[in-house]
Amino acid sequence: MAESPKRWKVTRPFQLECGTTLPELEIAYHTYGQLSAAGDNVVWVCHALTGNSEAADWWDGLVGVDKLFDPEHYFIVCANMLGSCYGSTGPASINPATQKPYGHDFPLVSIRDMIAAHELLRVELGIEKIQVALGGSMGGQQVLEWAVQQPLVFEHIVLLATNAQHSPWGIAFNESQRMAIYADSTLLEEGHPEAGKKGLETARSIAMLSYRSYDTYQLSQTDSEEKLDGFRASSYQRYQGLKLWQRFNVFSYLTLSRAMDSHNVGRGRGGIENALREVKANTLVIGIETDLLFPIREQEQIAKGITGAQYTMLESIYGHDGFLVEFQRIETLIRQFLFSPEAKIDASPSPSQAWNVSNVALPGSEKF
Ligand SMILES: CC(=O)SCCNC(=O)CCNC(=O)[C@H](O)C(C)(C)COP(=O)(O)OP(=O)(O)OC[C@H]1O[C@@H](n2cnc3c(N)ncnc32)[C@H](O)[C@@H]1OP(=O)(O)O
Numbered sequence: 001m002a003e004s005p006k007r008w009k010v011t012r013p014f015q016l017e018c019g020t021t022l023p024e025l026e027i028a029y030h031t032y033g034q035l036s037a038a039g040d041n042v043v044w045v046c047h048a049l050t051g052n053s054e055a056a057d058w059w060d061g062l063v064g065v066d067k068l069f070d071p072e073h074y075f076i077v078c079a080n081m082l083g084s085c086y087g088s089t090g091p092a093s094i095n096p097a098t099q100k101p102y103g104h105d106f107p108l109v110s111i112r113d114m115i116a117a118h119e120l121l122r123v124e125l126g127i128e129k130i131q132v133a134l135g136g137s138m139g140g141q142q143v144l145e146w147a148v149q150q151p152l153v154f155e156h157i158v159l160l161a162t163n164a165q166h167s168p169w170g171i172a173f174n175e176s177q178r179m180a181i182y183a184d185s186t187l188l189e190e191g192h193p194e195a196g197k198k199g200l201e202t203a204r205s206i207a208m209l210s211y212r213s214y215d216t217y218q219l220s221q222t223d224s225e226e227k228l229d230g231f232r233a234s235s236y237q238r239y240q241g242l243k244l245w246q247r248f249n250v251f252s253y254l255t256l257s258r259a260m261d262s263h264n265v266g267r268g269r270g271g272i273e274n275a276l277r278e279v280k281a282n283t284l285v286i287g288i289e290t291d292l293l294f295p296i297r298e299q300e301q302i303a304k305g306i307t308g309a310q311y312t313m314l315e316s317i318y319g320h321d322g323f324l325v326e327f328q329r330i331e332t333l334i335r336q337f338l339f340s341p342e343a344k345i346d347a348s349p350s351p352s353q354a355w356n357v358s359n360v361a362l363p364g365s366e367k368f
């Protein structure tokens with residue numbers, strides 16, 4: 001990370017939905033800009049599974065000087081989610097009871113627990129209203145859950161490539177990744193320098209198949225010469241696994257994938273439709289045509305359930321990861337939603353474009 005997050009320690013016990021209590025809580029977060037005297041310039045970004053609180057880094061097309069969310073005008077907050085490994089309390093944190101990292105003993109956390117932590121921080125920062133909250137994937141799950149819980153806090157929400165309840169399909173992907181992690185016999189080996197490495201690498205490789213699409217692989221990983229073995233797509237899978245291992249904690253990965261599975265805004269609220277009716281924010285829902293993991297019918301369901309919500313679909317070859325990559329087109333959609341609300345964003349998906357594959361360059365494709 002280019003800039004270290006701020007850290008706020010909550011020294012009282014933090015009750016989790018599963019019934020366990022964390023004796024204390026630390027929240028790592030970034031802020032950009034200043035809260036206005038009227039408190040009317042807050043933008044809150046929720047990051048996705050392996051993201052962090054440095055929104056101006058991983059979403060630099062949207063957050064930063066001269067960007068849509070410019071710190072000159074907005075007070076932008078992004079907090080590392082509970083259970084992650086980028087500064088907030090998670091499996092890599094020291095368990096006060098043992099004075100050792102929680103590791104595999106870290107309790108089950110839910111999306112609602114993450115929102116409880118965000119809520120503590122919101123109050124600590126003196127924020128009463130959030131003008132715009134936005135997030136994709138697991139970040140969108142958090143924003144939606146929060147807007148259901150605290151309808152009066154939010155003016156606008158933007159939900160990208162997300163859902164109201166994590167699907168059996170999504171849970172199955174997550175379980176397959178957890179199976180890969182547990183199949184690595186080094187995972188719980190104390191003192192092993194690379195405990196869980198092979199498992200996490202394999203999990204990321206499986207996950208990539210759900211984040212991209214046939215066309216992304218076709219475009220970036222087609223071999224230029226005929227061969228029997230040693231294909232580009234194979235080395236890409238291995239590299240993506242290694243890259244995650246180098247920046248992530250395997251126990252956080254297990255924790256966060258379980259938290260994602262727990263997501264259901266309808267739980268204990270009489271179902272999803274009832275829950276979505278609670279949302280009062282002006283809402284924009286963005287789906288990605290090629291998203292295999294959170295198919296667009298999930299975003300259509302959210303948009304149909306929230307009164308007055310607008311829905312639009314992005315045509316993109318990036319699949320689910322499009323919410324991290326297609327920031328220019330996302331910026332245009334959000335700008336229109338926020339500043340030209342009278343020009344309704346087209347809610348009906350337009351017919352698919354035929355992609356001219358030779359014209360599309362993917363990051364990294366030139367190197368292999
Ligand atoms: C500390 C941190 O970095 S946290 C960063 C914040 N992270 C997040 O917010 C999580 C979400 N982000 C992501 O998931 C990703 O970063 C994305 C989706 C935005 C982009 O994914 P990327 O992996 O960067 O892009 P892509 O899939 O095109 O892969 C490019 C990489 O694969 C490499 N690559 C491409 N083809 C091959 C191949 N055949 N074999 C081996 N490596 C390959 C490229 O050289 C490039 O490597 P680099 O990342 O070291 O430069």
Ligand SMILES: N[C@@H](CCO)C(=O)O
Nearest residue numbers: 048049050051137138
């Ligand atoms: N690429 C994203 C996918 C999950 O939305 C991540 O690693 O967080």
